Amino acid sequence: MNSVKEMDRISELAQKYYPETVELRRYFHKHPELSKMEFNTQKKILEVLNNFDLDIRKCAKTGVIADLKGNNPGKTIAIRADIDALAIDDECGKPYQSQIKGSCHACGHDGHTAILLGAVKILCEIRDKINGNIRFIFQPSEEEVFNGSGADAIIRDGGLDGVDGIIGLHLWQPIKMGTIGISSGPVMAASDQFSINIEGKAGHASMPHQTIDAILTAAEVVVALNTIVGRDVDPMKQAVVSVGVFQSGSIYNAIAGRAELRGTIRSLDEDVRESVYDHIKKIVNHMCDAMGAHCTITRSPCTYVLQNDPKITSIVLKAGKEVVGNAAHPISPFMSSEDFSHYLQKVPGCFFFVGIGNPEKGIVYPQHHSKFDIDEDAMIYGMEVLSRSALKLLNEL
Template sequence: MKSVELNRIENIKELAKQNYHGVVELRRYFHIHPELSKKEFNTQKKIIQILENLEELEIRKAGGTGVIADLKGKNPGRTIAIRADMDALAINDECGRPYQSQNKGACHACGHDGHIAMLLGVIKILYDTRDSISGNIRFIFQPSEEEVADGSGAAAIIKDGGLEGVDAIIGAHLWQPVRSGIVGISAGPMMAASDEFEITIEGKAGHASMPQQTVDSILTASEVVVALNTIVGRDVDPMKQAVVSVGVFNSGSVYNAIAGKAILKGTIRTLDEEVRRQVFIHIKKIVEHISEMTGAHCNIKKNTCTYVVDNDPEVTAIVLKAGKEMIDGKAHPINPFMSSEDFSYYLQKIPGCFIFVGVGNREKGIIYPQHHPKYDIDENAMLYGMEVISNAVLKLLE
C-alpha cells in the first residue's frame, strides 16, 4: 500500500476517534427527539445549526424537511453524494435506555437517528481534510424514507435538484441482522422492490342466520388470503425471491350479521422486475377467480413504493476496497435482504452503493430487529461506519 494511502487511512481513523463521542451524543439526542415522516422540522433545524458552524459548507433546505450541504474540495473533480435518512416510525419507544424517546408515538426504531449522527461525523472528517480533496461532496439528509406511499423523500430530494451534477452516491444502513463490527458491501440487487396492494371485496350483507341470502365477504376474503400464500411456493420460480404478505384485513362490525364488504392490504417484495410483474398478475388472477366463484365483486389497486436497491458493480468494488482498507476482514459481501429502501430512487438515476453496517450485539442485549419497540444499536458501529464511508468517498473522488 502506498504511503499516501496509509496516511489517508490513519488520518481518517484518528479523526473518526476524535469525533466519535460527539456522534454518540448526537445519536442519543435524535433518539430522544424523533419526528415522523414529513414532520422532521426540529431535526432539520438541529442539523442546520450544526452545519452552520462549518463556514465553507453551502447549506440549503430540500425535499420539504430535508437538508443538502455541499463541500467543495481544493481542486476540481467529480461530485460524490452521501445520503442519510431522518424520519422515525409511528410506534412507542420501549428501549428502556436513558435516551428513550420523549415524543409519544414516535420512535427511531430503524436506526435513522444513527444515520444522521454518523453522516454529521463523516462531514466533520471530510471537512477537516478538504484541502487535500479534488472534487465535491454532497451531503443529503433525506426525510420520509418510512412513508413512501404518500411521496418518497428520495423523490422529493431528486425533484429539488439533489442529484444535479452528482456522479455517484453512497448510503449506509445500521442493520441489526448483521453482527456489530461487520460492514456488508455487495454488488447487484441488495434490497427488494416494494409494492403495496389493496383488495376490496364487495359481497352482499345479511343476517347471520340466513347465509343463503348473502355473499359473505369475509369468507371470500379469507379464501383470497390463503390462496395468496401459494404464489411464492407455486407460481414463482423457486430460484427467485419474492414475498407476498397481507397485513390488513378489515371487515364487519356486528357479530350476528354477514359483512358485505372486506378490505385487504399488503405488500409484494421482489428482487427481479419480471418476478415483480408476474406476482401481481397472479394476485389479480386469484382475487378475480375466487370472487367470481363466490359471486362477489372485487377491485384491486397497486401502488409502487420502491425499486430494487441494485448496487453498481464498479462503484461497489471501490467501496468494498475502501472498507477492507479500514476494517480488513470485517468488510465483505453479504446476501441480499427482502426489506425495501427508497435509496433505490437514487440508483434509478445515477450509479451508487448501499452498505450495511452491523449493529447486532447479543452480549450487549442488542437483539431486537428493525421496527421493534425495543430496537437499539451497538453505538460502536457508528465508528466503523464513519471510517468506511469517509474512505469510500475519497476513493470514489480519485
C-alpha cells in the same frame, strides 16, 4: 488522497469526533419526528452544519443538502442519510428513550444522521486533500413513501444535479457488530403495496343463504395468495407476498358485505414483480367470481430493486476492508426495501450495511421493534467507511 498516512488521519478524526457523534445520535433518538414532519431534526442538522464552510440549503421541505467543495477540481460524490422516525412507542428503556409518544427511531435513522454529521466533520478537516466535491444529503420521509418518497422529493429539488455517484449506509441488526456487508447487484427488494376491496352482500348471520359473505371470500383469497411464492414463482428467484390488513364486519351476528385486504409484494427482479401482481389479480378475480362477489384491485409501487453499481461497490468494499479487514464482505440480499433505490435509477451508487447485532449488549431486537436499539460502537465504522469511500471514489471513478 489514498496514502496510508492520509487514511490513518481519517481513523484519528473518526476517534476524535466519535463522542460527539454518539451524543448527536442520542439527541435524535430522544427527539424523533415522523416522515414529512422532521422540522426540529432539520433545525438540529443545520445547527451542526453551520459550524463549517459548506454551501447549505433546505430541500424537500424538511431535508438538508450541504456541499463541500474540495481545494482541487473533480467529480461530485453524494452521501445520503435518512432522518425520519417510525410511528411506534419507544420501549428501549435507556436514558435517551424517545420523549415523543408514538414516535421512535426504531430503524436506526438517528444513527444514520449522526454518522453522516460525523463524516462531514472528518471530511471538512481534510478539505485540502479532496479532489472534487462531496454533497451531503439529509433525506426526510424514507419510511413513508405512499404519499411521496423523500428520495423523489430530493431529486425534484435538484439533489442529484451534477452528482457522479452516490453512497449510503444502513445500521443493520441481522448482521453482527464489527461486520460490514457490501454487495454488488440487487441487495434490497422492490416493494409494492396492493389493496383488494371485496363487495359481497350483507345479511343476518342465521340466513347465510341470502348473503354473499365478504369475510369468507376474503379469507379464501388470503389462503390462496400464499400459494403464489411456492407455486408460481421460479424457486431459484425470490419474492414475498404478505397480507398485513384484513378489515371487515362490525357486529358478531351479521354477515359482512364488504372486506378490505392490504398487503405487500417484495421482489428482487422486475419480471417477478410483474408476474406476482398478475397472479394476485387472477386469484382474486377467480375467488370473487366463484363466490359471487365483486372486487377491485389496486397497486401502489413504493420502491425499486436496489441495484448496487459494480465499480462503485468494489471501491466501497476496499474502503470497508481498510476499516474492518475481512469482516467487510458481500452478503445475501434482503427482502426489505429502501427508497435509496430511487437515486440509483438516476446515478450509479452503492448502499451498504453496518452490523449492529450484539447479544452481549442486549442488541437483539429487530428493526421496527419497540425495543430496538443499536450498538453505538458501530457508528465509528460507518463514519470511517463513508469518509474513505467518498475520497476513493473521487480519485478512482
